[in-house]
Amino acid sequence: MRVQPTQPGEPTEAASCAPSSAGPVSALEEQLESTRRLLHELSQVHAELLVRGDPRALLERLLALAVELTRSERGWLGELHRPPEGPPSLRLHAAHAWEDAQRELEPLVGTALASGEPVLIQAPGADTQEAPPGAAPRRAFLGLPFTLLGQVVGWVGLANRPGGYDEGLIASLQPLLTGCGSVLHVWREAERRRQDEQARSQAEASGSQLAGQRPREQQVAESTERLRLALESVDDAVWDWDVRTGVITASPRWLTMLGYEPMMKPTLAFWREQLCHPEDLPEAERRLAEHMEGRSPRYELEHRLRHKDGSWVWVLGRSKVVEWDEQGRPLRVVGTNVDITSRKRAEEQLQAFIQAIPDMLFRVRLDGTCLAFKESLLDPPAMRPEFFIGKNVFELPLPEHLLTHLRAALQRVTQDSSLEIFEYSLENTFGLQQYEARVVPSGPDEGLCIVRNITVRKALEEQRRRQQERLEERVREATRELEARQAQLIQSEKLASLGQMAASIAHELNNPVGYVSSNIATLDGYISLLRRLLELHLEAARLLGGEAPPHVAEVLERARALREEERLEEVLQDMDDLLADSREGTLRIREFIQDLKTFVREETGTPQAVDLNKMVPVTLRMLRHELKHKCQVRLDFGPLPLLRCLPTQINQVLMNLLMNASQAIELRGEIHISTRREGNEVLVRIRDTGRGMSPETQAKLFTPFFTTKPPGQGTGLGLSICYAIIARHKGRIEVESELGKGTTFIVRLPLTEE
Numbered sequence: 001m002r003v004q005p006t007q008p009g010e011p012t013e014a015a016s017c018a019p020s021s022a023g024p025v026s027a028l029e030e031q032l033e034s035t036r037r038l039l040h041e042l043s044q045v046h047a048e049l050l051v052r053g054d055p056r057a058l059l060e061r062l063l064a065l066a067v068e069l070t071r072s073e074r075g076w077l078g079e080l081h082r083p084p085e086g087p088p089s090l091r092l093h094a095a096h097a098w099e100d101a102q103r104e105l106e107p108l109v110g111t112a113l114a115s116g117e118p119v120l121i122q123a124p125g126a127d128t129q130e131a132p133p134g135a136a137p138r139r140a141f142l143g144l145p146f147t148l149l150g151q152v153v154g155w156v157g158l159a160n161r162p163g164g165y166d167e168g169l170i171a172s173l174q175p176l177l178t179g180c181g182s183v184l185h186v187w188r189e190a191e192r193r194r195q196d197e198q199a200r201s202q203a204e205a206s207g208s209q210l211a212g213q214r215p216r217e218q219q220v221a222e223s224t225e226r227l228r229l230a231l232e233s234v235d236d237a238v239w240d241w242d243v244r245t246g247v248i249t250a251s252p253r254w255l256t257m258l259g260y261e262p263m264m265k266p267t268l269a270f271w272r273e274q275l276c277h278p279e280d281l282p283e284a285e286r287r288l289a290e291h292m293e294g295r296s297p298r299y300e301l302e303h304r305l306r307h308k309d310g311s312w313v314w315v316l317g318r319s320k321v322v323e324w325d326e327q328g329r330p331l332r333v334v335g336t337n338v339d340i341t342s343r344k345r346a347e348e349q350l351q352a353f354i355q356a357i358p359d360m361l362f363r364v365r366l367d368g369t370c371l372a373f374k375e376s377l378l379d380p381p382a383m384r385p386e387f388f389i390g391k392n393v394f395e396l397p398l399p400e401h402l403l404t405h406l407r408a409a410l411q412r413v414t415q416d417s418s419l420e421i422f423e424y425s426l427e428n429t430f431g432l433q434q435y436e437a438r439v440v441p442s443g444p445d446e447g448l449c450i451v452r453n454i455t456v457r458k459a460l461e462e463q464r465r466r467q468q469e470r471l472e473e474r475v476r477e478a479t480r481e482l483e484a485r486q487a488q489l490i491q492s493e494k495l496a497s498l499g500q501m502a503a504s505i506a507h508e509l510n511n512p513v514g515y516v517s518s519n520i521a522t523l524d525g526y527i528s529l530l531r532r533l534l535e536l537h538l539e540a541a542r543l544l545g546g547e548a549p550p551h552v553a554e555v556l557e558r559a560r561a562l563r564e565e566e567r568l569e570e571v572l573q574d575m576d577d578l579l580a581d582s583r584e585g586t587l588r589i590r591e592f593i594q595d596l597k598t599f600v601r602e603e604t605g606t607p608q609a610v611d612l613n614k615m616v617p618v619t620l621r622m623l624r625h626e627l628k629h630k631c632q633v634r635l636d637f638g639p640l641p642l643l644r645c646l647p648t649q650i651n652q653v654l655m656n657l658l659m660n661a662s663q664a665i666e667l668r669g670e671i672h673i674s675t676r677r678e679g680n681e682v683l684v685r686i687r688d689t690g691r692g693m694s695p696e697t698q699a700k701l702f703t704p705f706f707t708t709k710p711p712g713q714g715t716g717l718g719l720s721i722c723y724a725i726i727a728r729h730k731g732r733i734e735v736e737s738e739l740g741k742g743t744t745f746i747v748r749l750p751l752t753e754e
Helices: 024-050 055-070 101-109 167-172 174-205 216-233 252-256 268-275 281-292 341-356 400-416 455-547 550-566 568-599 612-622 647-664 695-699 718-728
Strands: 002-004 074-081 089-096 119-122 140-148 151-159 237-242 248-250 299-306 312-324 330-339 360-365 370-374 420-428 431-443 446-453 608-610 631-637 643-645 669-678 681-688 732-737 743-750
Touching: 024 055, 024 174, 024 312, 024 341, 055 074, 055 089, 055 151, 055 174, 074 101, 089 101, 089 151, 101 119, 101 140, 101 151, 140 167, 140 174, 151 174, 167 174, 237 252, 237 312, 248 252, 268 299, 281 299, 281 312, 299 330, 312 341, 400 420, 400 431, 400 446, 431 455, 455 550, 455 568, 455 718, 550 568, 608 612, 608 647, 612 631, 612 647, 612 669, 612 681, 643 647, 647 669, 647 681, 647 718, 647 743, 718 732, 718 743
Parallel strands: 002 119, 631 669
Antiparallel strands: 074 089, 074 151, 119 140, 140 151, 237 248, 237 330, 299 312, 312 330, 360 370, 360 446, 420 431, 431 446, 608 643, 669 681, 681 743, 732 743
16 A cells, blocks of 8 residues: 555544444444445345446445545546556546546556556645645545456555544445446446447348358357356346246355355245344245336335354345336346444344443434433333334423523534433423433434433432531531630630639738727727727816816817817717728628639639529629629528539639620610529529520620620620530520510539439
């Protein structure tokens, strides 16, 4: 083969004429269809050749078929002429879109005419340099010789196939080249007979009767020999049936295809009894009778013939009556048998492959015509294939949303050879089902749709999504709890440090308060003594009266004047009040120090029995400065048993709730605190008359770091810590609130048996 290499980066196409964009299933289908088309056309050409068709028209038909199957732009077909002297040349018989083909033959095939080697030229971009002046540019060229009885008799030239030509394409065109050789051989025989007839006519005209006459036996022998040569030149199985005798004259290919010797003379009875498959025989005889009676233009059937070894050979049989008697009865039938066993096996394999696919498949044209349909192996058969095949799917009673998706997908895949995927739902006997449809191009104006039931997959995806959401929620809850515990730990550390500092302060205050109290008691005794001395002085001055000596009277006068000027009686009275206030102040300081010690005492980790009715006042005294300016606290204590708890933590809860109540009151309001026993629980209600909360705020109230305060004025940890503390005590916190009407927190703590 003479080959000019492809330019770097230039792709080549496979021998198959199927579009490369189609999927593997549709590509195999189209390759089989292309092969079937080639065999069908060749059979038709052979049949017409045997009934004296026009050889030139048949050659033009074969060239057009080659151009179409290879998707070439141009083509030509010529006969090889071998003169006694000089190099061989081509005589052009057919051309397609190649106006000046004769002038370009020699540069294209050159010395390859004599050698008979195929010529393959792949030179995209360089064709304008090789083409003769005025010739159309060539992007690629393929020259193929065809032979007859082992000798090259002609050439087929093809040009400008998209992507160029390759060796696989050459192999696929061999049956067509054999057909070209057969037609050219018959043409040559016809030319030779015509020349013989002319010579005989000339001899008869000159009076040479004996020279022009030949015995009829010789004419019959020559006709038989020409028929034998024609049958041998045809690659397909060709037969000629003499209806009167039942004898079938078959080509060697017809006999060897079935394993018999080429010289065998089969009969119609042998065909019926030994060759044709019993299941195919009735249909074959019916169609043959229809044609011979003139009710069909030709006989055509795919059926099975028995091989000599007992196996079955699939053939495509075509035949036509070519001779009738004077009454119009058929005398001679000529036909062809094409071995389609490989194609049938490929079709069976393809069908088995397709049937093994669990999804529903169907091919549909852009206009909606359904070309093929396969049911799903998983879903119940809602509609049979015959309901779809040949029908317009856009006119079937299907949901509008499905048809809209399908129409749009077909438009896209036929325009840009893409893959389109869409999902839809349908109701069937099993309920609502989910489906996924994949549409791929399977031809210029059609698509292959693969439909899969994804209901289980969707359910699993939804289950995984819900599990993921639950897992994420658990992670969020664990994170919140961890953050709350961390915040509580930080707060506990802060309280522990504060407790140590407060204990030190309480200890340091306790000493000075002790001697201040002691001094006040001593001062009270001194003042009592001075008051008695003053009373004795006043009594002595009254007793002396005007009888006192002058110098004593002067001192007494000065003492009286000072007493009146300084209002000594009022001073003595104020001294009593001041001493009383001092005693009360020192008492309050002692109580504060005691409360502080109680509030910040170190937690042992072991629950202690405490009286909540006594804990609440302690907490209120600690918050006196925060509450006294805008809150009036009202207490309503009910009888309570001792509660086993961690007192410091419960004090922390009460302090946080009271601080929140105070901060919720903007100007002036009230805080109501009540305690009750309900069943096996102790309840503490803290109700304020503040601004209240919305339902959205209440939903996030105990979330760590959530706060309604401005940035920098709150950590959002107080209530989450309270919630965690009460939860660890096996209790709970409830909240009731309404915007503009205040908020009530209810703390429930369980009573434990001793």
